[in-house]
Amino acid sequence: MDVGARLRMVRDRFGLSQRELAKRAGVTNGTISLIEQNRVSPSISSLKKVLEGLPMTLSEFFTFDAEPQQQRAFYAASELPNLGNEQIQLLLVGTAHERRDIAILRERYEPGADTGPDMLLHEGQEGGVVIAGEIEVTVNNETRVLGPGDSYYFDSKLPHRFRNIGDSICEIVSASSPPTF
Amino acid sequence: MDVGARLRMVRDRFGLSQRELAKRAGVTNGTISLIEQNRVSPSISSLKKVLEGLPMTLSEFFTFDAEPQQQRAFYAASELPNLGNEQIQLLLVGTAHERRDIAILRERYEPGADTGPDMLLHEGQEGGVVIAGEIEVTVNNETRVLGPGDSYYFDSKLPHRFRNIGDSICEIVSASSPPTF
DNA sequence: TCCTAATGTTAAGAATATTAAACCACAAGT
DNA sequence: ACTTGTGGTTTAATATTCTTAACATTAGGA
Missing domain, CATH: 1.10.260.40 (lambda repressor-like DNA-binding domains)
Incomplete structure (x- = not known):
């Protein structure tokens, strides 16, 4: 063109x-x-x-290239699919089958919940903002406790882990690109 | 450069x-x-x-950009730079000069605030989750009012606009990739 | 209908980019 | 020292872009 x-x-x-x-x-x-x-x-x-x-x-x-095809743009709170389990709820913005550049998640960690004994490690970059509660985040041997309004951002190839060490539910909104599940 | x-x-x-x-x-x-x-x-x-x-x-x-540098992973709530104005606060996760794949924003719309008379339009995709309050979102001639827990995701080449039509502050966490400012 | 305001287009001159051919500097041979 | 070749720079002439100020068309309103 x-x-x-x-x-x-x-x-x-x-x-x-x-x-x-x-x-x-x-x-x-x-x-x-x-x-x-x-x-x-x-x-x-x-x-x-x-x-x-x-x-x-x-x-x-x-x-700037071809025209984008119109997809669904809006999603009610109740219809977000849960990609997590009982301990960690991971609500994906969008539907599970749609391909997207970014995975946006509304995450809820029960008290004591963590992402497992092994550190996570994958392609891309990720970040998020703590909405409520507290969470312990470890990235590449550096550990921090984040509270409401605090945030993180790192390369996903750095080993990382999340743990709710508080006694209340912790809520986070996160984004990662490219999406990896 | x-x-x-x-x-x-x-x-x-x-x-x-x-x-x-x-x-x-x-x-x-x-x-x-x-x-x-x-x-x-x-x-x-x-x-x-x-x-x-x-x-x-x-x-x-x-x-073409310069090679990326090693970056920080954690950011306290108080140190996020504000990319917006008095009406719309846009707190960027990270620092303004760092180059990232995703722009994660904590957005606060005052009552009546909007993104301006012209529709926004740029490369990439974007999405977000409403944390508190209500907001009217228009994407490509489709308009919706979103409340807490509701979310959106669309291709940024579709013309779009945000307006807080309620009488309380609206708070959103959003992500866009690639970042455009 | 006639006027006005808004749209995109165009012609000619002013401003700027591009070429052709020089310049200067440096290094490697002889 | 003297070439010879390669590197980047500069200058004057030429080619192109950009502005100024017009033109043509359309849509609405009085």
């Missing part, structure tokens, strides 16, 4: 006219018209200015 | 001289010299030609 068509597509999706975008970007409407018709091949500096009016980075612009 | 430094870095990595690359790409060595010194801002067409001599696509060129 050429630069002109690409720009026209993203501008349309943002719902801006050539003049509106030009004003935001600090260029003239003629420039945008010529670019969109591929009558010119814009300089990086001017294309960058144009994209800042959307806003969108050069990287995003050039990696 | 600017275009000139970027080009010099990738050219060095490919082990080519300015003249070698110029010959492969079908431009003159002067062009490459001027671009690398940021004395000019090349046109898309000429930058594309230059990159074809490596070879490398525009998309790859602009997503």
